[in-house]
Amino acid sequence: MTNTLRSERARPLAGAARVPGDKSISHRALMLGALAVGESVVGGLLEGDDVLHTAACLRALGAEVTRRDDGTWHLFGRGVGGLVEPADLLDMGNSGTGARLMMGLVATHPFTTFFTGDASLRSRPMRRVTEPLARMGARFVTREGGRLPLAVVGTAQPVPIRYELPVASAQVKSALLLAGLNTPGETTVVEPEPTRDHTELMLRAFGADVRVEPTEQGGRVVTVTGFPELTGRRFEVPADPSSAAFPAVAALLVAGSEILLSNVGVNPLRTGLYQTLREMGADILFENEREQGGEKVADLRVRAGRLKGVEVPAERAPSMIDEYPILAIAAACAEGTTRMNGLAELRVKESDRLGAMARGLAACGVRVEEEADVLIVHGTGRPPVGGATIASKFDHRIAMSFLVLGMVAEQPVVVDDADSIGTSFPGFVALMNSLGAAIA
Template identity: 50%
Template sequence: MTQSITFTVQPGGHLRGEARVPGDKSISHRSIMLGSLAEGITHVSGFLEGEDALATLRSFQAMGVEIEGPINGNVTIHGVGLDGLTAPKDPLYLGNSGTSMRLLCGLLAGQKFDAVLTGDESLSGRPMKRVIDPLSQMGAVIESADQGRAPLTIRGQAGLHGIHYDMPIASAQVKSCLLLAGLYAEGVTSVVEPAPTRDHTERMLVGFSYPVKKEGSQVSISRQVKLTATDIDVPSDISSAAFFLVGASIAPDSDLTLKHVGVNPTRTGIIDILKLMGADIELSNQRTVGGEPVADIRVQSAQLKGIAIPENLVALAIDEFPVIFVAAACAEGETVLTGAKELRVKESDRIQVMADGLKTLGVNAKPTEDGMIIQGGVIGGGKVISHHDHRIAMAFAIAGLRANDAILIDDCANVNTSFPGFVTLASQLGLDISSEEKV
């Protein structure tokens, strides 16, 4: 990417009003994948028009699926059936999207054609052995660069077989990858997870009339005849809402309502953690839309206090920790996170990058191997680097609400991967933020 974007946030402000943040990234990815493999036409509304989800959409177009849109979040997918994909002429470029790459590995492992998956510099550094190894046990043939990194070449295999896999680490992407491969495998594919992770794939398979068996921490799938097209209304992404949940909690005189937010119990760790810290958050208008629980969330400012974050909530809030660290910096006392080693292999090393940035702003933040220890106190101003990580950039923007001087954030172009329009919406709600593009 030739452009670089810098955010400048002036100190102070509060968040007030009502907003609907963009659609859920996880559900947007999966709606394209399953809609493409279904028989019939799938209509999606609320689709996230961010770079990551669009990378998935373009990949399926490259494999012969007719997809119209997105227009204002509306996408129409003309499904080609489980065996209807065709070989892409060129490598499939997935940008910054780990979800696209890991899930497509599973889905492509059972096709009859070869495909190459590539990504940007950040994605090419992320660990893919965690999906390559179990897929190889199923009979997949996947060639990679050093240490299992992208680019990945997936050889067409008409002979996957189901396996029973105990996942060494809790990862929704690994689980989803193997379930998608299970659509093409002989026999039963079952995955056991060490801790609960997001279950959007399982819920959506059921939405497409495809049977999934869940027993305790084990999920199983076997080859069936077909997926049947359905309509999907994508709820707002709780990972995007998280920035405003924290912002309204830490900024005095805030009162904010976020509409139609997905509150899938495998994703609400952020709400549980903030409530343990003393946040004033209430859910209303709770309902189920397309198999996914949805609610309106009202948050008002509160004095947060430091806590030891329960390890059983870590996997349920794994993407929200950059902004949880900002909440901790504004809380009274000490916040301790353990059991979150996974944060070191996200779009950036989120433990180190957040600790470095918080220290720049004068916060006492000590990184540990699997977490962080943060003493709440005063946030100053300064220049922080997001290392091209969208969630780091937005977390430091929210810190401006409690800073006593301006914060400059470099490398913010990737915010468009998950939250296009972040600066505009944050400004409307009361954050003093501007964005400058340099080529």
């Protein structure tokens, strides 16, 4: 049975909360812990479905991965090049990040690995990862269009490459850097514009040799040296800025609200949404800024207020690609038009997020225009009508975004299948209701 949720007008949001750990960092902490020598202890790990699938797959590859009663995760790694052939399929669930990074991890090991996932993941393109990994020596057998299920035939003699990303992608970059760990010489990725750098920061923290150099065109050249000795370490995962976006935008929109979100990751390559919201007039303060395991973190204080429409440049997309659905909700309540550019990547997320947002907003009485890579939202400065039932298409960010809209809309909003929320934000409903939402 699917989990249908109904969200209605909220009272002013108040209080403090901590959203779950950063999903991107959680995947990478587990993977590098599985490659490190000795014990790694990870606190604050996101225990959502996506990350739990990654943990299960690393166990299948020979790493020791356990959760203690105090909530910490303990890993005893295999060392670089020490993973073993899994006895069964690796099921990545709904996680595109987990699948693409894991392909890089096994591509330079001399064994065959079979990958699958849920219906949504099996529909998503993997060729952007398989093509450069094939240049390093791995072979792939895939369904039409490079989709899962697929087989990775790892190479015993990997070749280092210099690869220029055709489109900025932290997942492709990370997959190649992870493959480069078990490859002689230097593996280099050239990105046209900077993408989230969690992999580079964490590789350094575990002891790898990573160089990052700017290009004259505004991008970056990232190089990893093969065969490092990664050493187990303690690591605390900051709260996910993408998850924090949902209560933050809700607090901006529900009159009279003020909330504090603690220990949120504010890596500059992940804060495009907060920059955009501030340009719209949002009252968002980063308090107690500090560094934690190489990552910048802060406490976010958010107060309600009026927002105005803005134009969001295409070059900002890599720093907020997961946050456009909730930004569209803010835009629907803002005064004036918001134009979001450079959104082609949203067509190949867990769903066609661009199309899903346009249809859902229109059903809630918001005037929208949709182009190939552009979403234009015409806000009226007041809450939308709402009253629609939204088909989430098993997309957690679509589901959570429209539940936030229901908190401010004139009529309740229903999401037809909210089970997917558990992939990134377990406890979402309880946290939101604790602040003042009315989701049931």
